[in-house]
Amino acid sequence: MAVEVDTARAPDTPIWLDSRYRAIFFQLVLLVLVVGFGAYIFHNTYVNLERRGIASGFAFLGSTAGFDIIMHLVPYQASSSYGQALLVGLLNTLVVAAVGVVLATIVGFVMGVARLSRNWLIARLAAVYIEVIRNIPLLLQIIFWYLVLGKSTPSPRQSIDVGGAVFLNNRGLYMPAPVFQEGFWLTPVAFVVAVVASIFVYRWARARQMATGQQFPILWTSLGLIFGLPLLALLVTGVPFSLDFPKLQGFNFQGGMVLIPEFVSLAFALVVYTGAFIAENVRAGIMAVSHGQTEASYALGLRPGPTLRLVIIPQAMRVIIPPLTSQYLNLTKNSSLATAIAYPDLVAVFAGTVLNQTGQAVECIAITMAVYLTTSLTTSVFMNWFNTKMALKER
Amino acid sequence: MTTALDAGQKADLPPPAATVGVIGWLRENLFSSWFNALLTLFALWILYLSIPPLIQWALIDAIWTGSEAQDCKLPDGSRKEGACWIYIKAWIGGYAYGLYPYDLRWRVDLAAVLVIVMFAPLAIKRLPYKTVYGVAVILLYPVVAYMMFSGFVEFPPGAPEASTHPWRVVPTDKWGGLALTLLIASVGIIASLPLGILLALGRRSAMPIVSTFSVLFIELWRGVPLITVLFMSSVMLPLFLPEGVNFDKLLRALIGVTLFSAAYMAEVVRGGLQAIPKGQYEAAQALGLNYAKMMALIVLPQALRYVIPSIVNTFIGLFKDTTLVAIIGMFDLLGAIQLGNADPKWLGFAIEGYAFAALLYFVFCFSMSRYSLRLERKLHTGHKKT
Structure with a gap:
């Protein structure tokens, strides 16, 4: 609701008392001030850079980086370019954010429901978790878990061994890595086909239920499709992949997949911290659905399970989704605290190492900010779309 | 209390023993169904795993007396099992003042x-x-x-x-500890409030250029992490200034923190403005008040009152976020703790340092959030929709 200014004026009002002309005048002044301030800053920056002999522009992205990054999802070595370092940092940020979002949602929903549990002890435990975690700075938690992980895990030779395949030591968490062979492509294709098919089954089943009232076991069909079809494809093509197990060689493990301790402690801290906030949102959402809804649903003969699934959750989700979006965004932005424990995320790699090496402060900070801004805006656009879809449809 | 009973009438039986008293409470709250009982056992197991070792470490085995790191160590040089609280005692001044x-x-x-x-x-x-x-x-x-x-x-x-x-x-680079944390948080919140109010008014303004700039400003700062803002203020701000002019590091950090929290404050204030019914604006206009008077005398006093709890919550967030200045090399509370952990006399007791910092932050933030809850209850009497 914008404040409307009455625009009608008596014919003899002088022009400087007319709100329309005043509005234009104020906006012009503001525009001049902002543009002038921008030009001033631009000029200063230009002069300063000139004086320090720093060439501006993004040409440095092509030159050799010359430093190594401890975790990279795409091929990278010291001879790669700054542009590739940017990509590595960005992917590291996205990976920790994606893992964090998924796990924090699970933790948050479990804890939020636990907080409302009729079981006194469980409710209290959840409350203590939420209050303690929410009131301690995230940075402190990240540093703390990193320290604890580094202290309490043994050296590679004394690794904690889980079934001879997974090893935990102070260099990280080692897991077997899948090695794909010829013909594996059919499995992901089968997965996509299964997902699409489930969507069609869901639509068909809904239409049929609307028309005839007959129900169809959508959940089990979809699960069967989504797990069964890729498995079938895998068996048909003759299981075309093998596992590369980590092996102790000399002082460290070789082969397999490794999650570096920085990643583990960062992801853990982010999940625990954001989970506590999500739990509060979930609690608020569930409490926003009045008890009358539950009673009405029981009165209609629905059992507790369907009541929760069909009546409570859809209504609670409407309240939960908007704050949940901002928690996801917070988590993504908070992942930048990785720089404190030297996890090579976007900020640590690009606004840290690259900036210090090249001195291209303006470009590095601008790119970093632009990436976060794009991520934030994309997420909020998507979540807004989702929110409109879930919103109350008033007819 | 005995009342006369008619013939054939019996006295009321006492309620079943299993529904009253301790047993009744237990049955009601902990063991109402097999699933609930399972949950209770699970919770007890978690408590058993976490609480006794914690008490053992923090209280029973802890070292409370002494003055040197040697008092926390075994003769062979490795540290003793319990928490070494004398390290905290030795460094408490450092934590407070950096x-x-x-x-x-x-x-x-x-x-x-x-x-x-x-x-x-x-x-x-x-x-x-x-x-x-x-x-x-x-x-x-x-x-x-x-x-x-x-x-x-x-x-x-x-x-x-x-x-x-x-x-x-x-010089400001010697300021530190809890004092610096409190300083940054309070300056940040006090300076960002007027800026936030202006931005919020700007965002709701009918003038397109004003609202565009406000939206751009707010969304830009809200879309990026604070750490990049702090990096920017420490690396880029000197480039923005004409030759010879230089801000010191603390002031640059304060500018970054203020701009950042102003964007969040603007959204909080906007929430308050949206809660004011249109009739209030119309009534103010009908009384002949101009825009400034309408906002200053009618709308803002109500809107701000409405969002005081949210402002306190923003303050809590800012208080926690001040820890980030430790990353750009300032010695706030967290920075001072790290300084203490790197003290060659007290190497190996970092866990105690962080645990103490966590406790301090918790006490501060938790009491503030309780205060904000109390305010909310106090301010919402009479406002609450029924």
Whole structure:
């Protein structure tokens, strides 16, 4: 609701008392001030850079980086370019954010429901978790878990061994890595086909239920499709992949997949911290659905399970989704605290190492900010779309 | 209480033993179904795993007496099992003041006492000229506090008094500890409030250019993490200024924090503005008030009152976020803790340091959030929709 200014004026009002002309005048002044301030800053920056002999522009992205990054999802070595370092940092940020979002949602929903549990002890435990975690700075938690992980895990030779395949030591968490062979492509294709098919089954089943009232076991069909079809494809093509197990060689493990301790402690801290906030949102959402809804649903003969699934959750989700979006965004932005424990995320790699090496402060900070801004805006656009879809449809 | 009973009538039986008292409560709250009982056992198991070792470490095995790191170590040089609280005792001054000169710490204490003395009268309900006094104190106190922290007598380097004078200048890179944390958080919140109000008004303005700029500003700062803002303020701000002009590091960080929290504050204030019914605006206009008067006298007083709890919550967030200045090399509470952990005399006791910091932050933030809840209940009486 914008404040409307009455625009009608008596014919003899002088022009400087007319709100329309005043509005234009104020906006012009503001525009001049902002543009002038921008030009001033631009000029200063230009002069300063000139004086320090720093060439501006993004040409440095092509030159050799010359430093190594401890975790990279795409091929990278010291001879790669700054542009590739940017990509590595960005992917590291996205990976920790994606893992964090998924796990924090699970933790948050479990804890939020636990907080409302009729079981006194469980409710209290959840409350203590939420209050303690929410009131301690995230940075402190990240540093703390990193320290604890580094202290309490043994050296590679004394690794904690889980079934001879997974090893935990102070260099990280080692897991077997899948090695794909010829013909594996059919499995992901089968997965996509299964997902699409489930969507069609869901639509068909809904239409049929609307028309005839007959129900169809959508959940089990979809699960069967989504797990069964890729498995079938895998068996048909003759299981075309093998596992590369980590092996102790000399002082460290070789082969397999490794999650570096920085990643583990960062992801853990982010999940625990954001989970506590999500739990509060979930609690608020569930409490926003009045008890009358539950009673009405029981009165209609629905059992507790369907009541929760069909009546409570859809209504609670409407309240939960908007704050949940901002928690996801917070988590993504908070992942930048990785720089404190030297996890090579976007900020640590690009606004840290690259900036210090090249001195291209303006470009590095601008790119970093632009990436976060794009991520934030994309997420909020998507979540807004989702929110409109879930919103109350008033007819 | 016995009442006469008619023939054939029996006295009421007492309720079943399993529904009252401790057993009744247990059955009701912990063992109402097999699933609930399972959950209870699970919770008890978690408690059993976490609480006894924690108490053992923090209280029973802890070392409380002594003064040197040697007191926390076994003869072979490895550390003892329990928490070494004497490390905290030795460093508590460092945590509170950071690198601030030892003989001048009283100045920080004085600033802390002054804040209480100057703001205490505001707690009196019917103080005459309360608003005037409040505004005056809020404007005056930062100046006073700056004088206390920084000092005002400057000496040329090498002068004999340069390291003894009680009011000698202490450069900002020596400020630190909890004092710095509180300073950054309060400056951030106080400076960002007016800026946030302006931005919120701008965002809701009918003038397209004003609202566009406000939206751009708000979304830009809200879309990026604070750490990039701090990096920007420490690396890019010097480039923005003309030659010869230079801000010190603390001021740059404060500017970054203020701009950042102003964007969040703007959204909080906007929430308050949206809660004010349109009739209030119309009534103000009908009385002939212009825009400034309408906002200052009618709309903002109601809107701000509405969002006081949210402002407190923003403050809590900012208080926690001040830890980030440790990343750009300042010694706030977290920075001071890390300083202590790197002290060669006390190596190996970092866990205690962080645990203590966590406790301090928790006490501060938790009490503030309780306060905000109380405010919410107090302010919402009569406002609550029924």
